Amino acid sequence: xxxxxxxxxxxxxxxxxxxxxxxxxxxxxxxxxxxxxxxxxxxxxxxxxxxxxxxxxxxxxxxxxxxxxxxxxxxxxxxxxxxxxxxxxxxxxxxxxxxxxxxxxxxxxxxx
Amino acid sequence: xxxxxxxxxxxxxxxxxxxxxxxxxxxxxxxxxxxxxxxxxxxxxxxxxxxxxxxxxxxxxxxxxxxxxxxxxxxxxxxxxxxxxxxxxxxxxxxxxxxxxxxxxxxxxxxxxxxxxxxxxxxxxxxxxxxxxxxxxxxxxxxxxxxxxxxxxxxxxxxxxxxxxxxxxxxxxxxxxxxxxxxxxxxxxxxxxxxxxxxxxxxxxxxxxxxx
Numbered sequence: 001x002x003x004x005x006x007x008x009x010x011x012x013x014x015x016x017x018x019x020x021x022x023x024x025x026x027x028x029x030x031x032x033x034x035x036x037x038x039x040x041x042x043x044x045x046x047x048x049x050x051x052x053x054x055x056x057x058x059x060x061x062x063x064x065x066x067x068x069x070x071x072x073x074x075x076x077x078x079x080x081x082x083x084x085x086x087x088x089x090x091x092x093x094x095x096x097x098x099x100x101x102x103x104x105x106x107x108x109x110x111x112x
Numbered sequence: 113x114x115x116x117x118x119x120x121x122x123x124x125x126x127x128x129x130x131x132x133x134x135x136x137x138x139x140x141x142x143x144x145x146x147x148x149x150x151x152x153x154x155x156x157x158x159x160x161x162x163x164x165x166x167x168x169x170x171x172x173x174x175x176x177x178x179x180x181x182x183x184x185x186x187x188x189x190x191x192x193x194x195x196x197x198x199x200x201x202x203x204x205x206x207x208x209x210x211x212x213x214x215x216x217x218x219x220x221x222x223x224x225x226x227x228x229x230x231x232x233x234x235x236x237x238x239x240x241x242x243x244x245x246x247x248x249x250x251x252x253x254x255x256x257x258x259x260x261x262x263x264x265x266x267x268x269x270x271x272x273x274x275x276x277x278x279x280x281x282x283x284x285x286x287x288x289x290x291x292x293x294x295x296x297x298x299x300x301x302x303x304x305x306x307x308x309x310x311x312x313x314x315x316x317x318x319x320x321x322x323x324x
Contacts, residue, residue: 001207004202005253012180013176019245019246020249021200022253048204049206073215073268076206076219078263097158097270
């Protein structure tokens with residue numbers, strides 16, 4: 001099945017990915033609006049990938065994680081840094097590793 | 113100590129319990145094996161993420177730099193305008209793959225990079241800087257799509273792992289000990305009954321001998 005791509009973030013990120021061919025974009029300004037838009041993206045069956053900047057994802061914190069938990073396999077969700085390269089200190093993946101495996105895992109070639 | 117189940121101390125019940133312990137043990141072993149397999153799978157995906165992530169993020173920051181250049185040279189409004197005129201029809205094929213019975217996504221992307229001519233914005237009034245920025249974002253997007261597949265797989269496996277772990281723990285620390293406790297209880301009770309019977313017989317025998 002073919003799916004489209006949605007991007008949520010700041011103006012620059014949106015512009016860039018629009019130039020690259022992402023179908024749906026939303027510039028985050030007001031919280032309610034973005035939340036509604038995200039819900040719409042998650043509910044529509046035609047979106048296969050949602051890119052969201054870390055900054056926005058972090059702002060929604062709990063609501064966003066709740067959405068991730070309740071969504072099915074689709075859409076895939078990837079958090080990306082915005083143009084300032086902003087990344088949260090706590091890595092989502094690391095958190096999951098620690099919770100499931102019960103130990104911090106450091107892979108030697110530092111890449112994460 | 114685990115709380116014993118409420119059971120009637122009969123031989124029938126004992127047999128049933130033994131069967132249940134056997135079954136629980138078998139389930140426990142299987143789940144344990146599944147957990148090991150999941151861990152292996154998980155690390156496999158992690159390794160791939162570790163390779164893909166720096167590449168994708170690097171390309172993304174390169175793209176952002178190019179876009180900033182474009183904003184500066186072509187102009188913010190013009191760039192935004194061009195982004196609105198661009199054909200935005202990129203499609204990804206997402207199917208599911210199964211690892212140990214968990215559905216993980218498998219993403220297939222065609223060519224993301226496009227020629228400036230087919231992007232859709234007018235070539236008049238735009239510059240090669242814009243083409244460059246678009247190309248870099250297309251490259252970044254392709255890498256990010258791959259990364260998304262791996263990350264989503266990792267999350268799916270981790271979720272399943274957690275579930276399995278909970279089940280394994282429930283079996284190991286609650287169900288199996290309880291069943292064993294119940295078995296012990298029944299065996300003690302049966303032994304006690306045997307002893308009671310034995311002393312009762314002794315007593316009756318003594319009484320009978322006395323009467324004669």
